[in-house]
Amino acid sequence: MKSMIFDRRSVLRASAAGLALAALPKQAAAQGLSGTVRVWTFLGADGQSPREVVLREIIKRFKATHPGVDVRIEAQPFQELEVKFVAASAQNRAPDVIWMRDTFLDLVQQRGALADLDALLSDDFKTKVLPDLYPVFVEKSVFNKKRTSLPIWPSPAQAIFYRKDALSELGLDAPPLTWDAFIAAAGKLTKSERLGFGLPTNDNSVSAFINILSGFGPSIFDAATGQFNVTSAEAKEAANVVRQLVANGALSPTLLNAMGDDIQDQFASGRFAMVQAFAPRFQQYKQIAAGYSGKDLAVSAWPAFGTRPPAVLLGPYWTVGISAKAANPAAATAFVESLFSEEASMAWAKTAGLVPDRRSLLQAPFFSTPEASDIRAFTALLAAPGVMTFPQRMPNITKVFPVMNTALQELIGTKESVGAVLERAKSTLGW
Amino acid sequence: MHAISLAKPRGLDVVAQRARLTGSSLVAPALLLVIAINILPALYGFYLSLHKVFFFGNEGFVGLGNYVELFRDPFAWQAIGRSLLFTFAALAVAVPLALLAAIGIRRLGRWGSVLLTVLLVPWAMSPIVVALLWKWILVPSPGGLVGAAFNAFGLPPQDLLTDPLLAMPTLIIVAVWRNFAFATIILIGGLGQIPRDLYKAAAVDGLGAWESFSKITLPLLAPSLLIVISMLTISYFNEVQLIIGLTGGGPIRQTNTLAYLLYHTGFVELDQGRGNAIAAVMFLINMGLIAIYIRILGKQSGAAA
Numbered sequence: 121m122k123s124m125i126f127d128r129r130s131v132l133r134a135s136a137a138g139l140a141l142a143a144l145p146k147q148a149a150a151q152g153l154s155g156t157v158r159v160w161t162f163l164g165a166d167g168q169s170p171r172e173v174v175l176r177e178i179i180k181r182f183k184a185t186h187p188g189v190d191v192r193i194e195a196q197p198f199q200e201l202e203v204k205f206v207a208a209s210a211q212n213r214a215p216d217v218i219w220m221r222d223t224f225l226d227l228v229q230q231r232g233a234l235a236d237l238d239a240l241l242s243d244d245f246k247t248k249v250l251p252d253l254y255p256v257f258v259e260k261s262v263f264n265k266k267r268t269s270l271p272i273w274p275s276p277a278q279a280i281f282y283r284k285d286a287l288s289e290l291g292l293d294a295p296p297l298t299w300d301a302f303i304a305a306a307g308k309l310t311k312s313e314r315l316g317f318g319l320p321t322n323d324n325s326v327s328a329f330i331n332i333l334s335g336f337g338p339s340i341f342d343a344a345t346g347q348f349n350v351t352s353a354e355a356k357e358a359a360n361v362v363r364q365l366v367a368n369g370a371l372s373p374t375l376l377n378a379m380g381d382d383i384q385d386q387f388a389s390g391r392f393a394m395v396q397a398f399a400p401r402f403q404q405y406k407q408i409a410a411g412y413s414g415k416d417l418a419v420s421a422w423p424a425f426g427t428r429p430p431a432v433l434l435g436p437y438w439t440v441g442i443s444a445k446a447a448n449p450a451a452a453t454a455f456v457e458s459l460f461s462e463e464a465s466m467a468w469a470k471t472a473g474l475v476p477d478r479r480s481l482l483q484a485p486f487f488s489t490p491e492a493s494d495i496r497a498f499t500a501l502l503a504a505p506g507v508m509t510f511p512q513r514m515p516n517i518t519k520v521f522p523v524m525n526t527a528l529q530e531l532i533g534t535k536e537s538v539g540a541v542l543e544r545a546k547s548t549l550g551w
Numbered sequence: 552m553h554a555i556s557l558a559k560p561r562g563l564d565v566v567a568q569r570a571r572l573t574g575s576s577l578v579a580p581a582l583l584l585v586i587a588i589n590i591l592p593a594l595y596g597f598y599l600s601l602h603k604v605f606f607f608g609n610e611g612f613v614g615l616g617n618y619v620e621l622f623r624d625p626f627a628w629q630a631i632g633r634s635l636l637f638t639f640a641a642l643a644v645a646v647p648l649a650l651l652a653a654i655g656i657r658r659l660g661r662w663g664s665v666l667l668t669v670l671l672v673p674w675a676m677s678p679i680v681v682a683l684l685w686k687w688i689l690v691p692s693p694g695g696l697v698g699a700a701f702n703a704f705g706l707p708p709q710d711l712l713t714d715p716l717l718a719m720p721t722l723i724i725v726a727v728w729r730n731f732a733f734a735t736i737i738l739i740g741g742l743g744q745i746p747r748d749l750y751k752a753a754a755v756d757g758l759g760a761w762e763s764f765s766k767i768t769l770p771l772l773a774p775s776l777l778i779v780i781s782m783l784t785i786s787y788f789n790e791v792q793l794i795i796g797l798t799g800g801g802p803i804r805q806t807n808t809l810a811y812l813l814y815h816t817g818f819v820e821l822d823q824g825r826g827n828a829i830a831a832v833m834f835l836i837n838m839g840l841i842a843i844y845i846r847i848l849g850k851q852s853g854a855a856a
Contacts, residue, residue: 199819200818203606203818203821206606206607207607210607227606227821230608231606231607231608313692313707313708321801321802322799322801322802324819372710374709374710374713374714374715374717375691375710375713376710376713376714376715376801376802376803377712377713377718377798377799377800377801377802377803378713379799382686382690382713385690385692386690386691386692389690389692390692391691391692391708411692518606518819518820518821518822519820522815522819522820526801526803526804529801529802529803530803533715533802533803534803
């Protein structure tokens with residue numbers, strides 16, 4: 121009988137063969153996927169914004185590993201995504217993958233339009249990737265033990281962007297984090313044609329009023345009903361903040377129905393010292409800065425009332441789901457998983473300046489570099505003690521933002537009593 | 552000898568019947584399209600207006616509930632008022648402007664055609680593109696054209712779209728800019744039908760320019776003017792894309808017209824039952840306006856005869 125001799129080379133060969141064999145099923149599965157994955161998102165297939173550039177890179181990488189799968193981006197206006205998706209789903213022409221705002225998740229899942237991701241995601245993803253995502257966002261997508269979507273681009277959503285050069289005029293490094301001090305500083309920042317503070321007051325999915333109210337902490341939302349008390353003492357105090365900002369010139373009484381994009385454009389031209397802005401657009405704000413240097417752009421939490429911690433309201437933010445009627449669920453799942461790969465997370469971070477979806481990546485050397493200082497600032501906000509999300513189920517969610525924005529316009533542009541404005545908002549909401 | 556056989560003359564009724572058949576077959580495809588694209592959806596919309604429909608889910612029959620709620624809502628009445636203000640203010644600017652442009656363009660001859668082509672560009676553009684364009688023009692900061700113009704005169708930037716006093720007038724100006732050239736074309740056609748001899752005779756009689764205009768041009772242009780007024784009324788009353796793009800119904804509901812309320816209720820609040828009720832009300836108001844104009848046109852035609 122011949123004795124077997126295991127030299128170093130044969131062991132290495134055997135190991136290599138073993139590894140190759142282990143990789144075979146995965147590769148075979150990847151190669152076995154075919155067809156088209158239709159994706160509805162607000163990002164354009166040919167756009168040049170940082171997030172669009174990254175999405176293109178991810179698709180390119182996905183196609184390289186899944187040559188049989190074509191990914192087709194069908195860009196939609198962001199405010200119409202959920203509505204069109206539910207309509208398309210009812211007509212059996214829904215896309216495979218859908219981008220949605222978290223505030224619409226409940227409505228969309230009630231219509232049965234979303235697949236249960238726990239039944240689709242690979243075991244590898246469920247054991248390694250899911251626990252690595254931010255739990256506060258991940259858990260909000262689970263309705264009655266059904267995982268309806270995956271949150272993407274963790275961020276504080278509506279944050280305060282400010283110009284360091286403007287604040288330095290007051291000897292400040294950052295905006296004060298209590299409303300009393302903030303109001304005083306914002307008033308002093310109004311100078312010549314520059315306004316101290318700019319708020320979007322006409323978006324259908326953003327409410328500056330609720331952001332101000334969030335300075336009272338998570339208790340503003342009733343755990344049972346998902347509502348906030350529109351006429352409470354806290355709401356009246358939030359309304360008084362608005363009135364004081366107008367009175368000291370920080371807010372313009374004639375800038376009443378600006379949308380987020382208007383504020384973005386005017387901030388770029390130097391019209392404001394501080395604004396409410398959508399956090400994932402931070403890099404975009406830097407790129408288009410014209411009235412000041414993009415290097416002077418920084419981000420802050422919202423001030424709080426009294427001694428409470430600074431407020432960070434996480435939402436509305438984007439989540440990604442798979443249609444319950446997806447024509448190609450396996451390939452769609454593989455594509456969705458690719459959005460959360462380590463490479464993808466690094467790309468979202470490096471190119472688009474976004475907090476990586478994968479928390480473990482924050483240990484990577486890149487996040488200690490000066491280049492990643494903005495991301496560190498956002499990550500710090502996510503870990504802030506005043507952090508909260510919108511309730512999973514908020515009644516009249518489609519009316520809440522427009523109604524509160526009209527109330528905000530009335531607070532800014534009229535002398536009507538705070539109580540009357542808030543009573544009208546409450547009555548319009550039927551709360 | 553050759554026998555000459557004459558074809559039996561066709562009866563007039565046969566000819567008429569065939570003509571009717573030909574006419575019907577020509578009209579039928581268009582009619583079917585109108586039924587499929589306009590009438591059936593309108594009927595379905597009315598059916599939905601009698602139901603509670605939210606986010607594409609029909610939650611049951613509510614009868615006239617959506618209508619009752621609508622007419623109890625003070626903001627709905629305000630929206631009707633805003634629609635009428637927008638419509639008639641825009642008409643008051645657009646019609647005289649179109650008339651002046653039509654007269655000017657006719658006098659300019661060949662150059663007038665060039666000018667008309669230029670004026671028609673906004674009309675050919677999508678309303679939402681026009682809105683975006685004007686948003687950039689009006690942006691109240693150094694980047695905006697109007698902002699730069701104010702700046703040149705040492706004036707501060709003006710929030711033309713977000714100031715409660717200025718938003719509606721600004722919206723009206725943009726709406727007029729977009730489609731007054733269309734009205735101009737119709738009026739140029741109308742002016743072309745007025746015999747030149749009348750003006751010569753008026754000159755011989757010693758009539759001045761204003762008298763020629765008021766006693767010849769205006770009366771003979773009345774049918775064209777009524778067509779223009781009818782079409783613009785319906786166009787302005789139903790205008791929504793410019794409002795979505797420029798003001799979003801604000802500030803403080805100042806530009807919240809009925810058409811915008813319909814969009815907002817049906818497509819933002821997703822209350823599609825109530826949205827369809829607003830659509831039905833708008834349909835009735837449109838029909839009312841058309842009926843009024845047809846009546847006026849009818850009288851005008853009668854007077855002309």
